Amino acid sequence: MEEDFPFNNTLFDYLLTLLGLFLYLLDVCLDIWTVVSFYQEGDYGYLSVLIFLLLGSSVLLQVFSWLWYSDALDKLETGVEKFVNRHKLIKPVHVLQLGVYFRYAGVVEISTYSFRRQTDRFSEGVAVFLNHDLQMLRLIETFSESAPQLTLMISIIAHRGKLELITGLKILASAAAIASNIVTYHRCMRAFLPERCQLGWTSSFVYFLWNLLLIIPRVTALALFFSVLPCYIIAHFLSVWMLLVLGAWSQKTDFMENRYWEWLYRATVGLIWYFSWFNVAKGRTKVKSIVYYFIMGLDTMVLMGLWCWMAVxxxxxxxxxxxxxxxxxxxxxxxxxxxxxxxxxRWLHPNCLEPEIAEPHELEDMGREAACYVVEESSQDILPEPPPPAQPITGVHKRKRTMAVNFYS
Structure with a gap:
């Protein structure tokens, strides 16, 4: 199966990596600018909420990043990872909230090396695996920081009763950025599919557009509700979030290496589901998604109804x-x-059977042939020898394939 794994490190993917790093740094700068603006204007309540969102999201990302690194400290591939691990700096890097930058450095290093040297497929595959964890972290950040922050900004505008054109364009751009991050993760998942299932521009645009159209009403309804009943938004979040976490638990997710840390993943899935659908279990999900969108649509209508009642x-x-x-x-x-x-x-999503989704093994198994042939001394007949048993998939290999199976089954 390994030889069919589509390790393609194109110029477009390389530029996307650099663009992602630039946008991440730009987002950090804009967050700092927003914090300073709230402080100068004396909006200490909004400032406290924003700092809580930023710090909470950052800590969540560092915890996931550290857990994923701790599963495979002896299998690090890039030079920057090996250097930091050799000097026992991986934990301090994450304590200083620099884990995402560290991962970006690794992805950029091996992507640059693979792109310039035209190395073998395995080197490019390492970049795919590293990029998967990075994109998963960016997806978590999208719904633990960006979506709540956008909700806060819309609620401030609604509370102050002043909406300017430039502010409206910024809100739309923020919502588009959230949808773009979802599409980027979608593209990352396609790396596990056959070449015929790779992501095209038409399907990318439709995927982006329907996510954008569903995120805008959800975020706006939450923001409007928060603008008139700020004390009740926490109760609403906790009640809905706990139900969503139980929903993730009922699907028996298997994403983390440790079953105790699996609950952290389920809690994070509940946070993502609070804003948008995210498939976490293999099998047909038509009924699940219908139930989800019906419940969340009903909840959104209730929030808008309460806002309309209080806005009078x-x-x-x-x-x-x-x-x-x-x-x-x-x-x-x-x-x-x-x-x-x-x-x-109906027309653009690839529904692949699980055997079609590539199943990479560890480094020592990458060069193994699927089957070998031996000559039996007594009859001189060439018989196929059963292939050696596959090693258990662990670490990023397991995480990536698990999400690919869930996403496209």
Whole structure:
């Protein structure tokens, strides 16, 4: 199976890696600028919420990054990883909240080496595996920081009753960035599929658009509810989140190496589900997604109804967001997004059988042939020898294939 694994390190993928690093650094700079702005304006309540979101998301990312590294400290491939591990600096790097930068350095190093030297498929495959963990971390960051932060910004605008064109464009750009991160992770998952199932521009655009159309109503409804009932948003989040975590547990996820840390993953899945659907179990997911979107659509409508009821008593909200315009627009976007999603899964989504999804093994197994032949001395007949038993898939290999099977089964 290894020889069929599509390790393709193209110029486009290489540029995407560099662009991702640049955008990540830009996002950090914008976060710092926003924190300073809140401080200068004296909005200490909003400042506290924003700092909590930034620190909470960062700690969550570092924990996942460290756990994934701790599973394979003796199998690090890049020069920067080996150097840091040799000097026992991996844990301090994560304590200093630099784990994501460290991973970016490894991905950029091996991607540059593979692209310039035209090395063998294994080297390019290492870049694919490293990039998978990085993109998984970026996906977690999207729903632990970016989506909540966008919710906070919209709620501030609704509370203050002032919406400018440039602010509206920034909100739309932030929502588009969230949807783009989902598409990037989708593209990363395609590395496990046959060449005929690689991601095209049409399917990428449709995938991006339906995610954008479903995220906007959800985030806006949460923001409007938060703008009129800020004390109840925590109760709403905890109640819905706990139900979603139980839903993840009921699907018997198997993503982490340690079954205790699997609960951290399930809790994170609940956080992602609070904003958007994320498949975590193999098998047909049609019924699961229908139930999810029905429940979340109903919850979104309840939030908008409560906002409309409370906004009547708070004239400032009505100056910026008219319920008779906002609610029909958001419902239309949600319905249209569901329709596009159905179009994507009907005509553009590859439904591959599990054996079609590549199953990489550890480094020592990468050069092993699928079967070898021996000559039997008594009859001189050439008989196929049964292939050696495959080694258990662990670490990033297991994580990547698990998510690919879940995503495309």
């Amino acid at each position: 008593e708070q004239a400032g909200c009505l100056k910026t967001f008219d319920p008779y315009i906002v609610i029909p627009v958001l419902l239309s976007l949600y319905i249209f997004g569901i329709g596009l999603r159905m179009v994507y899964y």
